[in-house]
Amino acid sequence: MNRTAQAIVLFLVGVAMLHATFTDLYLRYLKAGLRPLLLVAGCVLIGAAIATAWYDWRGPRSIQENQTGCADHGRHRHAHREPRISWLLLLPLLALILVAPPAVGSYSATHTGTALQPPWWGFATLPASNPLQLSVVDYAGRAVYDHGRSLGDRQVTVTGFIAFDQGGEPYLTRMVLKCCAADAQPVKIGLSGQIPPVLQPDIWLEVTGTYSSKQTKDPVNDGPIPFIEISQATPIPAPDDQYESW
Numbered sequence: 001m002n003r004t005a006q007a008i009v010l011f012l013v014g015v016a017m018l019h020a021t022f023t024d025l026y027l028r029y030l031k032a033g034l035r036p037l038l039l040v041a042g043c044v045l046i047g048a049a050i051a052t053a054w055y056d057w058r059g060p061r062s063i064q065e066n067q068t069g070c071a072d073h074g075r076h077r078h079a080h081r082e083p084r085i086s087w088l089l090l091l092p093l094l095a096l097i098l099v100a101p102p103a104v105g106s107y108s109a110t111h112t113g114t115a116l117q118p119p120w121w122g123f124a125t126l127p128a129s130n131p132l133q134l135s136v137v138d139y140a141g142r143a144v145y146d147h148g149r150s151l152g153d154r155q156v157t158v159t160g161f162i163a164f165d166q167g168g169e170p171y172l173t174r175m176v177l178k179c180c181a182a183d184a185q186p187v188k189i190g191l192s193g194q195i196p197p198v199l200q201p202d203i204w205l206e207v208t209g210t211y212s213s214k215q216t217k218d219p220v221n222d223g224p225i226p227f228i229e230i231s232q233a234t235p236i237p238a239p240d241d242q243y244e245s246w
Contacts, residue, residue: 003056007049009090014045024240028101031177031245103242104184106201109163109173113221115185117246118145131155131208135244136174137187143226148211157208158189158228159236162199165219170199172207172228174244184243190216190227196235204239208232 020026021038030038116137123146126132134142134156142150160172163186171188175181192212196205207230214227 003052007053007056009049010045010052011049012090014042014049017042017045027241027243028103028181030180031243032241033245034179103238104175104181105161105242106163106173108184109171109175109186109188110165110201111220112186114140114188114218114223114225115176116140116144116187116223116225123150126150126154131157133157136160136172136189137176137244137246139228140187140189140226143189143211143228144215144224148213151211153210155208155210155231156228157206159204159206159239160189161202161204161238161242163188164201167219169216170195171225172205175242176244176246178246181243187244188218188225190214190225191230192227193230194233195230196233204236206234206236 017026017038020029021035021042026035026038119141123138123142132154136158139151139156139158142148158172160174163171163173165171170191172191173186173188175184176187177184191207192214193209207228209228209230209232212227212229216225216227217223218225
């Protein structure tokens with residue numbers, strides 16, 4: 001692939017990265033905190049593409065102005081055309097722009113054990129709001145490793161999708177990222193109390209309830225799964241950012 005083609009590919013990759021950043025498409029691949037780095041990377045690629053195109057345009061002109069035999073040189077350049085198959089490198093790029101892959105969901109959660117871990121620095125003080133909005137990771141961590149002491153009997157609201165274990169037990173689940181979707185692992189919460197009568201995999205629920213001391217073991221890796229005592233459960237659309245992060 002010659003420099004002009006390289007510049008085109010670099011430019012399109014940079015544009016695709018910026019497109020993914022500004023449309024939240026990147027949330028299908030990366031955790032939200034990496035947005036600034038993705039923005040910088042897209043700008044760097046576009047800058048590199050412009051510099052490459054400028055160098056390729058200025059190079060032949062300098063040769064023509066300062067050296068003899070430039071015509072033969074130009075004919076030599078055109079005699080060695082790069083294989084057109086190299087343009088197939090653009091297909092994954094077009095797929096990135098045109099086809100948004102689904103977020104990792106219930107299938108992976110069912111076949112992967114819970115990744116719940118004790119926090120490194122303990123638990124932050126909770127705000128006084130009621131009901132209290134908590135992530136799946138935060139609620140599960142406080143329920144297991146703090147034994148619900150920081151939760152007490154307060155009403156909490158947690159959002160996640162439904163995943164079933166192989167025995168048919170439903171869990172409120174979120175996939176958690178360290179960096180990107182390739183390392184996504186589930187954290188699960190068991191459901192008790194006012195459970196909706198009909199649940200389907202991958203439907204999203206906003207659940208309001210209170211801490212339950214009940215726990216079970218994940219059948220995949222024996223990791224701890226806490227429960228929540230549900231007082232209300234409402235189906236909701238999938239959020240833009242379907243992942244949580246450590």
